[in-house]
Every structure is written in C-alpha cells, then in structure tokens.
Amino acid sequence: MSDRFVIETSDLRKQYDGVEALRGLTVQVPAGSIYGFLGRNGAGKTTTIKVLLGMAHPTSGSARVFGTPADVPAASVDIRRRVGFVSDEKDLFDYMTVDEMIRFTAAFFPRWRADLEQRYRQSFELPADRKVKVLSRGTRTKLALLLALCRGAELLILDEPTSGLDPAMTEEVLQALVAHVASEEMTVFFSSHQISEVDQIADQVAIIDRGRAVVTGALDDLRESYRRIRFVFEHDAPEATFRAAGAGRVRRKGRVLTVLASHGADGIVEEAGALNPVSVEIAPVTLKEIFLETVTGED
C-alpha cells in the first residue's frame, strides 16, 4: 500500500533566480513519527515544505509524499487531501471570520472531524465572530492549527508552529500536538528553529544547513552516539586530525584538544592514545550543541 516513509526526498534541488535554496536535500520521514526539521533562517526549511505541497516546483531531484511525486499537479491535489498544513506566516483570509474560515475549510474535507472542531474551539478559546484580521498572532496560530488538525489528515506539515508565541501558548500548542498524535494515526513534520521544542516532542530529527541535510536520524540515537571528547596534554596540545570514523571538528586551545564525535568515541580515544594525553573526558552532547556545531551557514 504505502511506503513506510510518509515523506521522502532524494537529492532535492531548488533554484530561485540563481539562488540555490536547496542543494541536494535527502530526508526520509517514517510513518507515525514526530519529525523535527531544524535549521537557521534561510536554510531551506520553508522551501522544502513548499515543494512537498506543490507550491513550488523542484529544479531537480525527487520529492514524494505518501509514495507519490509531489511535483505532479494531479498527484499533489491527492496529497493535499490527506495533509494538514500551517504556514509560517499563519496567513489566512483576513476578511473572513473565525466561523467562516472553519466552514470554508471543512467544505474541502469529507473526513472533517466535527468532534475535534468542538474541542479545539473551546480549548483554544476561539471567538467565532471575529474577523481574522483583528486576531492576535497567538489566536491566529491556534486557528490555523485547528484548521489543520480537524481535516482528518494523516500527515501534518507545520512551518514553525510556535514562532511568535509566548511560552505558555507554546506549551499549549505542543500539548495539542502530542495529544493529537497520541490518539490518531498520524505523522507530524514540523520545521523549527526552537531547539527546545524539537528536543521535547520529536523522535526523528534533521538539521538542514544551506539547502542540505547535515544531520539526520532518530533523536535518541543522536543523543546516544554524539560525544564531546576532551584531551588534556602536559604541554601545548598538538595539531591533530583524526582518521577514525565519526570524528568531527577538532579545536585546540592551550593544552586542551576538544573533538566532537558523531559516533565511535572509543575509536577516537584509541587513536589519541598515540598523542599521550594526560587526561580524557567524554561527555554527552545536547541537540543544541550538535546544531551549533554542524550549522555553519552565513547570511
């Protein structure tokens, strides 16, 4: 029936007017996961989402959702029947009221969940007769979320769902997402530059930098294999490059050599033995540190 990957891109490239927004992005999103898509501003997160939903055409490479190609117009319409989307601008129709927006959207989805609509109308405290134009950012976000969650969709694609929200509202949104995933057969693909929320609810992660995925994998696997290794030497630390697998950037400062290892910490420690360090320390690495270390993007 369907692939086990709900979203799959392979060497995806997108060029806008000579600017390469995506430079060969390859990611795979397993069904049922909460997939966090981390990256700096301008790294290509929104562009990726636009390609997946048929809003932008890829220059080359492939993007598939539910196993069907995202850049074929007819297939894209079918994909969108099964997807709930929230844009990063939370842009809706200014001139419609909350009620009208809900009725408008519901008309497109035969599997609209009236029960969820009732629940979220209440818990999000959405004013039925107010025009979208006068809603606060937080309320607009919650309305956009309601419109996405009630579609009976199998996949949620959220572009920075909590941007511009205060901590209390952020928690509300995350809670609604977690509750939704817990009770429905659903995959969530969300982009963010808030590492803490990815830490909190994602089980799969990709870090995108300048149009490419520089880190992908299960978040727990990353937590268990990334290590920061610190070697202290008697005299000034030697210039060293490690050939062992998994060795990342090496920093020298005075008598200390620090290596970020994506995996295989033991191999690196072994290799360093030849340099005669006085002491070796191995510490776990937070997602934030992995992010900062692997993302070098400028502008």
Next chain:
Amino acid sequence: MLWYKSWLETRWRFAVGLAILILSATGTVLAYPRVVRLLPLVPSIDASGEVGRRILEIAALSRTYRGYVWAQWLRQNMTQMLALFAALLGTGGLLSQASGGGALFTLSLPASRDRLLGVRAATGLAELLALAFLPSLVLPLLSPAVGETFSLVDVLAYGTCAFFAAAVLFSMASLLSTVFSDVWRPALIVCALAACVGIAEPFLGDYSRYGLFGLMDGEMYFRGTGLPWLGLLASAAGSAAMLFAASRNLARQDF
C-alpha cells in the same frame, strides 16, 4: 466554497459598479426631456475640432430616443464604466495574495490551480455579465416615464455585445494578474490600454464599429447591420486565449 470566497473578494467592486451604472442609466433616461429642449441651440455652437464634431454628431443622433440612448448611454457612459469595472474585477488573483492574502493556505487545499483560476474567472465573468445587462434594464423600465419606449430585445443585443467586449478586458486583467504580484498594475495597465484604444477608435471613422469599443457599444447593431458575429467570436476567442495563458502562467508559478 471557492465560489463563496471569490464572491467575498469581489462583491464590493461589483456592488459599486452596479450602483454607479444603474444610477447613470437612470440619469441618462431622465435627462432626455432636457436634452430635447436644448437641441435647437446646437447649430449655434462653434463646430470646429473633434470635440465640436462629436457634439454635432450626438445632437444629430439625439433627434431620436434610440439614437440618444445609444450615443449618450451606450457609447459614452456605459462603455467607459464597464471597461473600468472589467479591469477592476479581473485584477487580484492568487499571485497578489502571496503575502497577506492567504495564498499559501489556499494552495494547501486539495484544489488544483486550474480550478482556483477557473472559479475566480467564472465568478468575475458572471458579475461582468450582470453589469452588462442589469443597468440597461433600466431603459425599458424607466423610458415610459419620459414618454418613450426602449425594447427589451435591444437590451439583450447591446448587453451581449458589451459583455463579450468587456470580457476581453477582464481576461487581460486576469492574465496580467498572473504576471504582476500587486493588484494595481494589472488594473492600471488595462485601463490605460482601454483609454488609448478608446481615444484612437473615433479616428477610424466608419471603421470604428470594428474596434473594441465599437463592439462594446454595439455600433453595428445600432446602425442596423445586425449582431457583429465576427466581433463576438473574435473577442470570445481572445478572452479564452488570455485566460488559458493565465492558467499556464499560474501552473508554472513558484510561491
């Protein structure tokens, strides 16, 4: 619901246009008695230049009520305003909603871009149809008040010509809306073009009936040579071609 959305987006333009046109038609009819009284004064006007020639022509036509309606309402007021509102109704598609109009939300719905454009064009054309016919209905309804009659058949004939010609301008505005990302440029460009054509056409003399405005005011029908079938066909083909080009532009567009 796409129909409802298109209606919400264009209803004020439509309502204003309808109101203005109906008022204008009413005014035209009710002004007739006064015009009749002023006619004897015309020969004493200095008839030099294009403007003078025009005044003399209108005066000549106004000797009959049918001629007056054609010269004053159809050729003058109605066509100018209909052209304006055709441009206003045709502008403002998906591309202009890309920042602040919910374009991404619309595009995330399970509706093809062709359908989005199609519904929008159909709504606009329906409104244009109403603008082409409804105000002219004032003529048969109100003319008895000034002691004249105006046939419904004429209304239908003129309305058809006006709609087909105005549809060309509407389609042009729609096409330009897939090129420019703001709502003003398509409308302004179409109005400017229409103005140029409108100014140039009278200089074609007898051939003015083959121009766009010649079609819109139904000159051929007025002068008794029947409906301008070739003109209607050509304008329909032109409109269709431009709308098709608009759909191809939209299909290619990256948002």
Next chain:
Amino acid sequence: MLLRPNPSSGVPIYLQLMEQVKHSIETGALRPGEQLPGIRPLAEELVINPNTVAKAYRELEHEGVIELRHGAGAFVSANARAKKATDKLRAGQALVTASVDRLRARGVTDEEIRRLFEAALALTKTGVHGE
C-alpha cells in the same frame, strides 16, 4: 506523578523516564502490582512524544521492572525482579564505595574520581539491556 524530564540535557528522555520509574519503585511511591499511567495520558501530561513513553515502558518491561498487560495497561512487577533491581543497586553501591576508597588511597582527588566515572559511563552503553 512523574516529574517532567529535561529534554535538553543530552540524556535521552526515555532513559530519564525509566530512571524515574525505578526510583519511584525504590522509594515506595510505586508499589508492586500498582498501575502506571497510560502511555497517552502520560505523554499529554508531560508534553512529550508518545513513542518515547512507549519506548520507556518497553525497556522497563524488558528489564522485568514492569509488566505490560494487553488492553489493561502497565503495572509494576509483582515478582522479585523489582526487588532484584534494588539488590542490584545495593551490590553496585558496595562496588563503587570500594573503588572510591582504593582510588583515594592512591591519592586521586574526588574531582578526578568523578571525571573518571563519567568518562567510563559515557564510553559504554548506559546499561539499557540488563547486566
């Protein structure tokens, strides 16, 4: 009931949950045979991924600390394996104390001892699949 795990600590959330459950059993906050919160409600309450809760429960079951009864939920193991975990800890504590004493005797400072243990822990898998 369970404390919010710290998502940013670099320690997988499911491990933190497992630790908390074991700790609760130790201190008596959870008794043998008692029911644990369901996966869904717990995920909602802590605002974490339900898959993470499921993983923690699976691993706890693998270690024999809890039982997953199909359709009924998760229950603290009634049998001696829970007690065995406590015994394991006590034996472990004895080992650690002995090592610390010996290292101190050799003149290793407490700070250095702490770092040695951290290094040793980080190098090996943190004891997920039993001893």
